[in-house]
Amino acid sequence: MYDEKTEKLLIEKSRELLKLDIKKIDKESAKKIVNDLRDVIRYHDYRYYVLAQPVISDYEYDKLFKLLKDIEAKFPDLVTPDSPTQRIPSEITKIFPEVKHLTPMLSLDNSYNEQDLRDFDRRVRELTGLDIVEYTVEPKFDGAGISLVYENDLFIRGATRGDGEVGEEITNNLKTIKTIPLSALFSKYGIKKVEIRGEVLIKKEIFKQLNEERIKEGLVPFANPRNMAAGSIRLQDPREVAKRNLEAFVYQITYAENEKGENILGKIILKHSENIKMLHLLGFKTPFEVMKVCKGIEEVIDYCNYWQEKRDSYPYEIDGMVIKVNDIPLYEKLGFTSHHPRWAIAYKFKARQATTKILNVVFQVGRTGAITPVAKLEPVEIGGVIVSSVSLINEDFIKEKDIRIGDTVLIERAGDVIPYVVMVIKEARTGNEKPIEFPKTCPSCGYPIKRPLGEAVYRCFNIDCPAQVVERIIHFTSKDAMDIRGLSEATVKKFYKLNLLKSIPDIYRLNFSLIKQIPGFGEKSVNNLKQAIEESKNRPIYRLIYGLGIRYVGEATAKTLASAIRCVEDLQKFSKEDLMKLPDIGEKVADEIYNFFHTERNIKIIQELKEVGVKTCEEREEKKEGKLKGLVFVFTGALDCCSREKAKEIVESLGGEVSDTVSKKVNYLVVGKEPGSKLQKAQKIPTIKIISEEQFLELIK
Numbered sequence: 001m002y003d004e005k006t007e008k009l010l011i012e013k014s015r016e017l018l019k020l021d022i023k024k025i026d027k028e029s030a031k032k033i034v035n036d037l038r039d040v041i042r043y044h045d046y047r048y049y050v051l052a053q054p055v056i057s058d059y060e061y062d063k064l065f066k067l068l069k070d071i072e073a074k075f076p077d078l079v080t081p082d083s084p085t086q087r088i089p090s091e092i093t094k095i096f097p098e099v100k101h102l103t104p105m106l107s108l109d110n111s112y113n114e115q116d117l118r119d120f121d122r123r124v125r126e127l128t129g130l131d132i133v134e135y136t137v138e139p140k141f142d143g144a145g146i147s148l149v150y151e152n153d154l155f156i157r158g159a160t161r162g163d164g165e166v167g168e169e170i171t172n173n174l175k176t177i178k179t180i181p182l183s184a185l186f187s188k189y190g191i192k193k194v195e196i197r198g199e200v201l202i203k204k205e206i207f208k209q210l211n212e213e214r215i216k217e218g219l220v221p222f223a224n225p226r227n228m229a230a231g232s233i234r235l236q237d238p239r240e241v242a243k244r245n246l247e248a249f250v251y252q253i254t255y256a257e258n259e260k261g262e263n264i265l266g267k268i269i270l271k272h273s274e275n276i277k278m279l280h281l282l283g284f285k286t287p288f289e290v291m292k293v294c295k296g297i298e299e300v301i302d303y304c305n306y307w308q309e310k311r312d313s314y315p316y317e318i319d320g321m322v323i324k325v326n327d328i329p330l331y332e333k334l335g336f337t338s339h340h341p342r343w344a345i346a347y348k349f350k351a352r353q354a355t356t357k358i359l360n361v362v363f364q365v366g367r368t369g370a371i372t373p374v375a376k377l378e379p380v381e382i383g384g385v386i387v388s389s390v391s392l393i394n395e396d397f398i399k400e401k402d403i404r405i406g407d408t409v410l411i412e413r414a415g416d417v418i419p420y421v422v423m424v425i426k427e428a429r430t431g432n433e434k435p436i437e438f439p440k441t442c443p444s445c446g447y448p449i450k451r452p453l454g455e456a457v458y459r460c461f462n463i464d465c466p467a468q469v470v471e472r473i474i475h476f477t478s479k480d481a482m483d484i485r486g487l488s489e490a491t492v493k494k495f496y497k498l499n500l501l502k503s504i505p506d507i508y509r510l511n512f513s514l515i516k517q518i519p520g521f522g523e524k525s526v527n528n529l530k531q532a533i534e535e536s537k538n539r540p541i542y543r544l545i546y547g548l549g550i551r552y553v554g555e556a557t558a559k560t561l562a563s564a565i566r567c568v569e570d571l572q573k574f575s576k577e578d579l580m581k582l583p584d585i586g587e588k589v590a591d592e593i594y595n596f597f598h599t600e601r602n603i604k605i606i607q608e609l610k611e612v613g614v615k616t617c618e619e620r621e622e623k624k625e626g627k628l629k630g631l632v633f634v635f636t637g638a639l640d641c642c643s644r645e646k647a648k649e650i651v652e653s654l655g656g657e658v659s660d661t662v663s664k665k666v667n668y669l670v671v672g673k674e675p676g677s678k679l680q681k682a683q684k685i686p687t688i689k690i691i692s693e694e695q696f697l698e699l700i701k
């Protein structure tokens with residue numbers, strides 16, 4: 001449909017159009033822009049709907065679409081009947097038989113902020129004449145839309161969305177999805193025939209596993225769970241579909257007929273929330289547990305904001321929330337625009353993906369000598385943060401994704417997770433892209449670098465390598481370690497260059513009268529720095545252990561070590577076997593700890609820290625006596641009672657321990673909602689008792 005050259009042009013054009021500001025567009029320039037927008041949107045529709053291989057993020061697509069809509073609203077005589085805004089994208093892959101939906105499968109209007117939601121509410125109130133409207137709020141599942149028909153309590157037909165009017169019949173494929181009941185007692189509710197809308201999804205965790213398997217088999221990984229779901233329901237062999245671990249959520253009844261053949265939706269069936277409850281009771285997977293009925297838009301806004309934060313901990317990919325008027329009889333009053341119902345709207349979360357260009361690749365040396373390739377990017381905003389560099393992880397990652405300098409890449413930034421390259425947009429290549437070459441020597445000290453057998457990273461083994469020393473000092477001063485404010489990354493680097501700070505103990509021997517002479521360091525900032533350094537001498541010793549920067553020793557392991565000793569120096573007496581007896585410490589970690597405390601220069605650092613007054617000993621808190629003494633708990637899935645943190649606190653206050661990983665040392669696995677892979681792991685270890693949240697609450701009563 002599109003040749004390579006055209007694709008490149010269209011992608012480049014999209015990126016130019018994304019930079020436009022509607023306020024600066026006049027009638028004269030609008031004509032060409034509108035034409036360009038239509039061309040690129042048609043292309044992206046084709047990539048997305050027909051090929052299921054998008055080359056821009058959804059957010060960017062929505063932005064282009066919105067721009068076209070806005071310009072057309074500003075200059076209505078530019079609207080043409082064939083504009084993408086005037087029709088629902090068509091073109092279906094004609095592999096499965098076509099079926100007409102009982103009611104059209106419409107899409108939802110989007111909103112991006114609180115104001116959009118208030119505007120929506122105002123329109124609803126104006127059209128219904130109500131003062132306050134009851135809404136339901138539920139997740140917007142990011143999968144593949146489906147339509148299901150049940151007649152005489154039997155699942156008779158399942159279809160994809162297609163062009164909204166006509167979809168592809170995929171009944172046999174959908175029957176393999178275990179969350180879709182093959183029969184359901186709708187007759188109990190006086191319903192003879194019903195049409196239900198829903199979404200086929202894949203759990204984020206399973207998506208990851210399946211993609212890893214695909215990579216091992218040499219297959220191209222899917223870009224995201226939605227693409228995997230959309231691709232899977234159109235596979236021609238239902239047995240293959242069954243292997244994909246698909247699930248289906250249903251979230252809307254669009255048609256319901258009684259024995260007499262009358263549509264009873266909005267007549268006898270009156271509330272959306274009741275429908276969801278009914279579907280839930282009939283055995284469907286629904287948003288029932290997380291759906292909220294809200295009185296008025298402010299409650300809606302609060303719930304949307306709450307979910308924006310919670311999004312990453314939900315086991316399924318969701319890209320927003322859907323707000324629906326709860327009273328079905330009002331649907332008729334509100335009606336539809338050409339594309340959307342006026343009784344519902346989607347609230348889209350801040351985008352987590354964007355495309356941009358790799359300008360260059362630099363190599364950074366970490367505190368353990370690991371050399372990490374870092375791509376410098378054309379700065380791009382993702383979820384409210386400007387991203388201008390991204391780690392390319394290691395050589396294998398670069399090879400696997402075939403990343404080159406000059407490539408256009410899709411970047412994802414989820415929650416607090418560091419940005420990540422999802423894929424290279426190969427269609428955007430011009431032929432001028434350059435392969436990424438690893439250096440032969442350390443970019444900081446010039447020592448030859450090596451990739452040890454069985455490891456994924458190159459390392460610089462020069463322990464005096466300036467970059468490593470600086471990174472170790474930065475780590476030592478960081479917030480979760482000794483938390484020395486005033487000694488920022490930049491300051492550490494500056495002091496190192498000025499020969500003021502050459503090792504960790506030097507922090508406590510800084511020459512403040514010299515520092516006062518450095519431009520930018522006034523009396524006040526020097527005093528603050530002095531005080532921050534002084535305060536850091538008394539941190540709990542687990543922070544000191546963490547701050548030493550032992551490979552694989554994070555905060556949790558540092559706490560484990562601290563609770564096993566009185567003084568940091570005591571760790572010199574631990575054998576590897578002693579270390580492995582501690583919770584969550586395996587052979588690899590034990591090796592690193594053992595080696596660290598048997599290396600002379602490290603012992604010297606600890607000795608010097610002690611001499612300058614850093615606390616290295618503390619009285620051991622006696623293990624709390626309590627009914628859970630000696631018991632180790634692991635949690636999986638969401639708990640109703642409380643957050644994970646709270647549950648951990650309770651267990652610890654009763655003398656028990658909480659671990660993040662399932663191992664033979666674990667006594668109890670507490671299973672919450674939507675448990676993860678820990679459950680399967682625990683099932684293989686007979687000594688672990690698997691208990692529900694209720695049983696857990698009973699134990700801690």
Ligand code: IVH
Nearest residue numbers: 106107108138139140141145251252322341
């Ligand atoms: S309601 C007419 N509820 O989002 C309204 N849709 O852009 C029927 N979606 O095509 C849809 N989660 O594929 C509804 N909780 C939810 C949804 C949801 C995801 C999808 C659906 C729809 C698209 C709208």
